[in-house]
Every structure is written in structure tokens, then in C-alpha cells.
Amino acid sequence: MAHHSTGQATAVQTDALVIGAGPVGLFQVFELGLLGISAQVVDSLPQAGGQCMALYADKPIYDIPGIARCTGRELTERLLAQIAPFKPAMHLGHIVNHLQRKPDGGFSIRTEQGLQWECKAVFIAAGVGAFSPKKLKLDGALAITVNPVQYQVQYPVDSSRPYAGQHVIILGDSEEALSSALALSQSTPAPASVSVLYRRDVFTAGPATIEQFRNAIRQGSIALHLGQATALKVENGRLIALQLMSNDGSELQLPCDALLSLQGLSPQLGPLADWGLAMERKQIQVDTEKFETSEPGIYAVGDINHYAGKQKLILCGFHEATLAAFAAAVRIRPQDNHALQYTTSSSLLQQRLGVR
Amino acid sequence: MAHHSTGQATAVQTDALVIGAGPVGLFQVFELGLLGISAQVVDSLPQAGGQCMALYADKPIYDIPGIARCTGRELTERLLAQIAPFKPAMHLGHIVNHLQRKPDGGFSIRTEQGLQWECKAVFIAAGVGAFSPKKLKLDGALAITVNPVQYQVQYPVDSSRPYAGQHVIILGDSEEALSSALALSQSTPAPASVSVLYRRDVFTAGPATIEQFRNAIRQGSIALHLGQATALKVENGRLIALQLMSNDGSELQLPCDALLSLQGLSPQLGPLADWGLAMERKQIQVDTEKFETSEPGIYAVGDINHYAGKQKLILCGFHEATLAAFAAAVRIRPQDNHALQYTTSSSLLQQRLGVR
Numbered sequence: 001m002a003h004h005s006t007g008q009a010t011a012v013q014t015d016a017l018v019i020g021a022g023p024v025g026l027f028q029v030f031e032l033g034l035l036g037i038s039a040q041v042v043d044s045l046p047q048a049g050g051q052c053m054a055l056y057a058d059k060p061i062y063d064i065p066g067i068a069r070c071t072g073r074e075l076t077e078r079l080l081a082q083i084a085p086f087k088p089a090m091h092l093g094h095i096v097n098h099l100q101r102k103p104d105g106g107f108s109i110r111t112e113q114g115l116q117w118e119c120k121a122v123f124i125a126a127g128v129g130a131f132s133p134k135k136l137k138l139d140g141a142l143a144i145t146v147n148p149v150q151y152q153v154q155y156p157v158d159s160s161r162p163y164a165g166q167h168v169i170i171l172g173d174s175e176e177a178l179s180s181a182l183a184l185s186q187s188t189p190a191p192a193s194v195s196v197l198y199r200r201d202v203f204t205a206g207p208a209t210i211e212q213f214r215n216a217i218r219q220g221s222i223a224l225h226l227g228q229a230t231a232l233k234v235e236n237g238r239l240i241a242l243q244l245m246s247n248d249g250s251e252l253q254l255p256c257d258a259l260l261s262l263q264g265l266s267p268q269l270g271p272l273a274d275w276g277l278a279m280e281r282k283q284i285q286v287d288t289e290k291f292e293t294s295e296p297g298i299y300a301v302g303d304i305n306h307y308a309g310k311q312k313l314i315l316c317g318f319h320e321a322t323l324a325a326f327a328a329a330v331r332i333r334p335q336d337n338h339a340l341q342y343t344t345s346s347s348l349l350q351q352r353l354g355v356r
Numbered sequence: 357m358a359h360h361s362t363g364q365a366t367a368v369q370t371d372a373l374v375i376g377a378g379p380v381g382l383f384q385v386f387e388l389g390l391l392g393i394s395a396q397v398v399d400s401l402p403q404a405g406g407q408c409m410a411l412y413a414d415k416p417i418y419d420i421p422g423i424a425r426c427t428g429r430e431l432t433e434r435l436l437a438q439i440a441p442f443k444p445a446m447h448l449g450h451i452v453n454h455l456q457r458k459p460d461g462g463f464s465i466r467t468e469q470g471l472q473w474e475c476k477a478v479f480i481a482a483g484v485g486a487f488s489p490k491k492l493k494l495d496g497a498l499a500i501t502v503n504p505v506q507y508q509v510q511y512p513v514d515s516s517r518p519y520a521g522q523h524v525i526i527l528g529d530s531e532e533a534l535s536s537a538l539a540l541s542q543s544t545p546a547p548a549s550v551s552v553l554y555r556r557d558v559f560t561a562g563p564a565t566i567e568q569f570r571n572a573i574r575q576g577s578i579a580l581h582l583g584q585a586t587a588l589k590v591e592n593g594r595l596i597a598l599q600l601m602s603n604d605g606s607e608l609q610l611p612c613d614a615l616l617s618l619q620g621l622s623p624q625l626g627p628l629a630d631w632g633l634a635m636e637r638k639q640i641q642v643d644t645e646k647f648e649t650s651e652p653g654i655y656a657v658g659d660i661n662h663y664a665g666k667q668k669l670i671l672c673g674f675h676e677a678t679l680a681a682f683a684a685a686v687r688i689r690p691q692d693n694h695a696l697q698y699t700t701s702s703s704l705l706q707q708r709l710g711v712r
Contacts, residue, residue: 027421034419062699062709063390065383065674066420066434069711072700078422288644289665309645309679311696318421319675323665340667343418344428353418355425 011116014040015332017109018088018123019096022050024302024317025125026079031325033086034349037332039123042091042111044130049076051127051303052314065315075314085354091115095130097271105297121328124284124293124300125321129269136171136261140232144239149232149259164189167255169242170196171229172262173203178213180262185221195223195254197244225252232259272304280306290327291320297331299324367472370396371688373465374444374479375452378406380658380673381481382435387681389442390705393688395479398447398467400486405432407483407659408670421671431670441710447471451486453627461653477684480640480649480656481677485625492527492617496588500595505588505615520545523611525598526552527585528618529559534569536618541577551579551610553600581608588615628660636662646683647676653687655680 016032018025021043032039047053052061052072060069070078094111102108102118110116136149163184168191170181177196185194196213201224203210216222226247233241233253242256269282278285278294283306286293291307293300301324302317310316329338343349350356372388374381377399388395403409408417408428416425426434450467458464458474465473492505519540524547526537533552541550552569557580559566572578582603589597589609598612625638634641634650639662642649647663649656657680658673666672685694699705706712 023421030419030421056700059700060711062705062711063386064422065379065386065671066423066426066431066438068434068438070422075422078424082422082424288663307644309683311678311682313678313696315421315671316675316678319672322667322669322672326667327665340669344412344415349418355416355418 011108011118012040014038014089014117014119016040016121016123016328017042017107017117017119018125019043020050020123020125020127020302020304021045021048021090021092022125022127022302023052023075023079023314024127024321025050025123026076026083027318028123028125028301028321028325029083029086029088030079031322032328033083033088034343034352035325035329035338036336036352037325037329038086038088040089040091040117040119042094042096042115044093044095046093048080048090048092049073052076061314063313063315085352095271099271099275099298101295107297120297120332122298123321123324123328124272124298124304125302125317126269126272127303129272129304134261134263136229136259136263138229138232140234140239143234143237144232145237147239147257149239149261151261163187163191163258166191166257167193168195168258168260169254169256170194170260170262171198172196172264173198173205174262174264175205175209177262178203178205178209180260181222182209182212182216185216192257193223193255194221195225197225197227197229197242199226199228199247201226225254227252232256283310286320289323291324292327297328299328367464367474368396370394370445370473370475372396372477372479372684373398373463373473373475374481375399376406376479376481376483376658376660377401377404377446377448378481378483378658379408379431379435379670380483380677381406381479382432382439383674384479384481384657384677384681385439385442385444386435387678388684389439389444390699390708391681391685391694392692392708393681393685394442394444396445396447396473396475398450398452398471400449400451402449404436404446404448405429408432417670419669419671441708451627455627455631455654457651463653476653476688478654479677479680479684480628480654480660481658481673482625482628483659485628485660490617490619492585492615492619494585494588496590496595499590499593500588501593503595503613505595505617507617519543519547519614522547522613523549524551524614524616525610525612526550526616526618527554528552528620529554529561530618530620531561531565533618534559534561534565536616537578538565538568538572541572548613549579549611550577551581553581553583553585553598555582555584555603557582581610583608588612639666642676645679647680648683653684655684 015037016039018028018039018041021041029039057073058071094113097112098110100108106120107122108118170177181194181196217224227244229244231243241253243253284293284300286300286305286307288307291299291301301320303312341349371393372395374384374395374397377397385395413429414427450469450471453468454466456464462476463478526533537550537552573580583600585600587599598610600608640649640656642656642661642663644663647655647657657676659668697705
């Protein structure tokens with residue numbers, strides 16, 4: 001693998017970069033692999049599977065052709081097994097925030113976390129965008145410099161953080177939120193207090209967690225406040241209290257050294273929106289021959305694209321990824337013959353799949 | 357179900373008729389079913405599965421998304437299980453030979469075998485066309501009226517036919533051809549002779565059948581001729597002999613009362629070519645929004661259609677069938693809301709699937 005210096009970071013060279021490790025991004029790797037094109041994958045979430053894993057890992061899907069029923073997790077596992085012969089490098093927990101065309105027509109790409117690639121084709125399979133935690137919009141947030149609000153994407157909270165002796169407030173009602181409150185209330189050395197703030201007395205966490213949570217409230221190791229946060233109180237750059245409006249109409253101010261927001265994920269198109277690609281209603285416009293964007297060499301497949309007739313279905317994304325792969329193969333290897341071959345009969349494809 | 361007289365036959369009323377029971381035709385039924393549209397299926401072959409069953413029932417397919425490996429037979433079984441909730445009527449062994457638009461914008465359709473439908477939308481999922489036996493093109497064939505050449509699609513040959521005392525010649529080297537020769541050589545009352553004509557001494561039948569076949573040749577119960585048929589000898593409308601050129605250059609004339617051609621299947625676009633649909637290189641032109649042909653209400657999906665970027669892959673046909681189903685739903689039920697729902701979350705779809 002060739003490397004060359006580009007200032008601070010060293011760029012990895014790859015034929016193709018796939019942004020998004022959801023089912024369509026994974027199948028993109030497969031179709032590129034059949035055509036002899038190696039791809040790397042980058043995704044903002046800590047695991048492959050995209051929305052399938054983030055939103056319905058254990059819920060059934062009934063409309064994948066030939067699979068009468070599978071969960072989001074099972075579909076992800078099946079696709080990971082299918083692309084395993086192509087051994088794609090997967091870079092998880094990385095948000096792409098920079099894309100630039102190079103003089104040779106290829107692309108230079110960076111993530112917030114400092115990874116860098118140079119590639120000949122980019123496949124945006126980013127679904128509804130990168131998932132990031134829902135942000136708090138409260139007065140005072142910008143003034144905090146010492147102990148900023150922590151946004152947690154996944155349970156458990158980082159127990160290596162020094163919460164001993166601190167007043168900790170957790171926002172949210174999810175499994176992650178209540179489990180984190182329980183974990184912190186039982187940690188040693190103990191925090192000064194652990195409170196949960198949520199707008200109503202009904203939670204989306206699992207029944208067992210809710211039962212433990214209610215026990216902890218009865219025992220006084222966790223305080224539950226029903227209401228909404230209204231402001232942050234900050235002194236000398238340090239968060240010292242959370243102001244809230246209780247459901248009974250009273251205003252409260254709770255001492256707060258650490259505020260953990262676990263209010264779920266919200267998708268962000270993020271930097272993708274700044275790449276100058278033609279858009280329509282927050283979707284990237286593509287043609288139906290190559291699924292190419294308005295920038296040659298950048299393809300968009302799956303829920304993030306738009307064309308006449310578009311339906312946001314996983315099975316449609318599989319088709320889109322396939323035609324995009326054929327189009328990109330002509331771009332990446334113009335000298336080769338990319339006529340369709342069948343996996344059932346082609347010894348070349350079977351070699352690439354490692355089954356011959 | 358409503359019936360009304362249309363001259364001789366009685367037409368079955370259905371929302372949608374799918375021509376072709378290959379994987380894409382089967383999935384067409386699924387996507388229509390999710391949208392609440394009932395469909396009937398017609399296919400020229402005696403079983404569902406199309407080319408998957410006719411050409412590679414036991415060979416592996418590696419590029420169905422989420423299914424790392426399956427045979428043509430397994431894929432067919434999986435799809436039949438997936439569409440089972442919609443209980444589609446399947447009419448196998450029927451070749452559609454008539455399609456006419458009715459004054460109300462719907463269609464009247466008939467098969468060679470006499471079935472008749474009236475429907476609102478037609479989905480042509482006919483792959484490379486109807487499979488029919490490869491026809492002999494020999495002088496004299498048209499003159500035969502008494503004992504015409506028999507074309508067999510499937511093993512076994514019809515043993516109820518009166519071959520007793522007849523000179524029977526079988527053309528072909530397949531499992532079906534050699535097995536039929538063995539069965540006839542062992543039938544009672546016995547034929548006068550059983551011969552096989554093939555162009556070389558290598559056969560595609562299975563090893564066990566080939567071994568039995570060679571034993572029968574050694575024992576004299578079957579005669580093998582290596583060469584090519586050149587003409588049929590006919591007297592008073594009756595086939596009496598087959599003329600052939602042996603591989604050693606000699607000409608032979610074999611007495612022949614019954615000629616069975618088992619030289620495989622060849623696809624025929626057949627009557628589809630006469631329906632006035634816009635074609636391109638023997639494919640039916642469609643748009644990529646609705647996968648509709650030049651005739652509104654007639655859709656073409658899978659290997660039989662053509663559009664910019666087309667790849668003849670099963671997974672692409674699944675996408676095409678999906679978008680065609682949404683387009684047809686608007687045509688068939690213009691008053692309904694056909695916005696996309698997800699099988700994971702929609703109670704309506706789960707009711708239709710029988711999983712709720």
C-alpha cells in the first residue's frame with residue numbers, strides 16, 4: 001500500500017471508500033469485490049449495521065427477498081458474512097468531515113477523528129446521515145469550559161470518569177439512561193448524588209431495568225425529577241446547577257457537577273450537505289443508470305439518495321449499489337472488461353469469493 | 357370472485373396477472389401483496405422457479421443479498437415460503453398467447469391451454485421468454501401428419517404411448533434422453549428397437565445413468581449412433597425412417613416409427629413479441645420509475661426488460677418488481693394512500709403477512 005505525506009496525516013490509498021456501514025454500504029463492498037475493486041468502509045456508529053442495528057436490531061424485517069423474516073441484527077450478520085471474502089477494512093466511530101477532489105480526478109477524504117484516505121470513487125451509503133446524540137439547547141451551555149455536558153451514544157457511561165463526590169444528573173428515559181444512573185449510584189467511590197430528569201413517569205427502558213430503577217428511588221440512591229430542563233447555571237466556566245420546571249409548575253435548581261445527556265440519537269446530514277452535491281428535499285439527487293451524484297465519481301445509494309420512483313427500502317439500495325459498482329468499475333479500471341458475469345458459472349467470480 | 361361470459365371461455369377476474377414464476381415473478385406477488393393487491397401467476401414450465409429451476413436448480417448462487425450461498429432450488433423455495441401468506445393462484449404449464457386491452461383500460465389474457473383472465477395490470481416477468489423444446493429443422497417434418505416428432509420437455513417420456521413393436525429413435529444426450537431410452541428398452545410390450553442418436557460419444561447425463569446406458573448398448577437392447585440427423589423419410593403422411601450422417605462420413609437410414617427429440621429447452625419470446633410493446637434488442641423497454649412498458653398498465657421486470665444501466669441480475673429484478681408494484685397500486689387503487697410503510701413497524705403490513 002502506497003503512502004505519501006499530505007501535511008500532518010498520512011493518507012491511505014484505496015480504490016473505493018464507502019461512507020456508511022448499513023446494509024446497503026456493506027452490500028456495496030460485495031458488488032465492488034465481485035468486480036475486483038477493493039473498498040474501505042467508514043461509519044459514525046461504533047458497530048456495523050446502520051439503522052438496522054441502531055434502531056431495530058431485534059425487531060423483525062419481512063421484506064428482504066428470499067428471507068421471510070430476520071432481525072436487523074441478523075441481516076447485518078448475514079451481510080458481514082457475505083462480504084467476508086473481500087476483507088474490507090472497517091473504520092467505525094469515525095465521522096467524515098472533509099472531502100476534496102484531487103487534481104487527478106480522485107478524492108481526498110478525512111474524518112473528524114483524523115483518518116485520511118485517497119481514493120478513486122466514493123460511495124455515500126449514509127442512510128439518513130451520521131447519527132449523533134441529540135444536543136441540549138439551553139442558556140449557559142456555551143459558557144461551560146471546565147465540565148461540559150457529556151453526550152453519551154451508548155451504554156455504559158464511561159466509569160473511569162471521576163464522579164466521586166459529584167452531583168450527577170442524567171437526562172433521558174432509555175435503557176441506556178436508567179442503566180447508567182443505576183451503575184453510577186452503585187459505583188465507588190460514590191457520587192454525592194445521582195438524579196434522573198425526564199418529562200414523565202413512563203420510561204422506554206426494559207422492564208427489569210425499570211424495576212431496579214424504581215427500587216433505587218425508593219431506597220434513596222437515585223432521585224427522579226419529572227419536568228424539563230430550562231437553564232444551566234455556570235460560574236467561572238464551571239457548570240454548578242441545572243434549573244428545571246417541574247411538571248407541577250414549580251421551578252427547581254439542582255446542584256450539578258456533571259450533566260449526562262442520554263436523550264437518544266438524531267441523524268445529521270452534517271458535512272455531506274456542504275460538498276456541493278445536487279440535493280432535493282435533503283436527499284442527494286442521482287441518476288438511475290449509475291446512481292452517480294452531480295459530482296462524477298461520487299455515488300449515492302440507499303436511503304440518502306433520490307430519483308423518480310424512489311422507495312426507501314433496503315432491497316432497492318442493494319440494486320442501487322450494484323449498478324453504482326458497475327459504473328465505478330468503468331471509472332476505476334477503464335481498460336478492463338466489466339461485462340456481467342454470474343457467480344453461478346464464473347470461475348473468476350468464484351475465485352474472488354474464495355469458493356473455487 | 358366475479359365471472360362473466362366472453363364467448364367460449366369464462367374469464368377469471370384478478371387485480372394483477374404475473375407472467376413468469378421465476379424469482380422475480382414470485383417476488384412481484386410479494387410486493388403486490390404488501391400493497392393489498394392480489395395476483396395470479398402463469399408460467400410455461402411445469403414448476404415455479406424459472407431459469408433457477410430449469411437451468412441451475414442444484415448449482416450455487418452467491419449474490420443474493422444476505423444469502424451468502426443458495427442453490428436455484430433453495431432460492432425458489434425461500435421465495436415460495438415468503439409469498440405463501442398471499443396464497444397466489446399458480447397456473448403452471450401454461451403459455452400466454454393472447455393479450456388484448458379492454459375498453460375499460462384493463463386486459464384480457466388467454467393461454468394456449470385455454471385459461472382466461474381479466475385484470476387491471478400485467479407484469480411480464482418472463483426472463484428470456486417461455487422455455488420450449490428445441491425444434492428439429494429437417495426436410496420432411498412438415499409432411500408428417502400421422503406420427504409427428506415428439507418433443508419432450510421433461511423426463512419421463514409418456515409411457516402410456518403405444519411404442520410396442522415400433523422402431524423408436526431418441527435424439528439427445530441429457531439425463532432425460534438416456535433415461536427415456538433405458539425406460540423404453542425395458543418396457544413391455546417391447547418396442548421393435550430403441551436407438552439413440554447424438555453427435556459424440558460423451559453425454560451430459562449422470563454417471564449412473566451413463567453406466568446403465570452403456571450396459572444396455574453392450575447387451576444390444578439400445579443402439580447408439582454417433583452422427584447428425586439430415587432428413588426425415590415420410591410416406592403417406594407417416595414418418596418411416598430417419599436419415600443421418602455418421603461421424604465416420606457414411607450415410608445411414610434407420611427405420612423410425614417414433615422420433616423423440618430431447619435436445620433441451622430453448623427460450624422463446626413467442627407471442628410477447630407481437631403485443632406491440634416497444635423493444636430494444638429483444639428486450640422490452642421500460643422506464644426506471646415504474647418499470648412500465650410502452651403500454652400503460654403493462655410492466656416488465658427482470659431479465660426481459662431493458663433500461664440504461666440494466667444488469668441481468670436477480671437482485672435487480674427484485675427492485676424493479678418493487679417499484680412496478682407501487683406504480684401499479686396507484687393505477688389499480690387510485691383512491692388509496694400508497695405511501696411506503698415498513699414491515700418492521702406497520703401493523704397493516706404485518707396483518708397482510710399474517711404475523712400480527
